[in-house]
Amino acid sequence: MRIIAESRWLIAHGWRATIVGQPGARLLAEAERASVPALAVRMRGAWDLAAVAALRRLIRAHDVGLVHTHSSVDAWVAGFAARSLALPSSAAVTSPSRFRGAARSSTGLPTA
DSSP, X not given: OHHHHHHHHHHHTTOOOOEEEOTTOHHXXXXXXXXXXXXXXXXXXXXXXXXXXXXXXXXXXXXOSOEEEOSHHHHHHHHHHHHHTTOOEEEOOOXXXXXXXXXXXXXXXXXX
């Protein structure tokens, strides 16, 4: 999984990385198998204020400096939590492109 590979690279290069996902998600199990720190937070939708509050607590407790998201729900919830704490956030949300059928990230750059 790309998220785990990115996290392992960050950790190998001296950064702290923690994956946050839905309880019971395959991602969390894969992270555990790869020895990548992972935490579960229920995110019921884009305006889940309980999830925003939970993520704000985790961000503070783990002294997070950047929030990077990969899906639309976590982009809304975690992005809002980060912005409410004046932290930068980024989203790697891909969408189909009409140009040559390539997938492009929110930055407009092609994705792998």
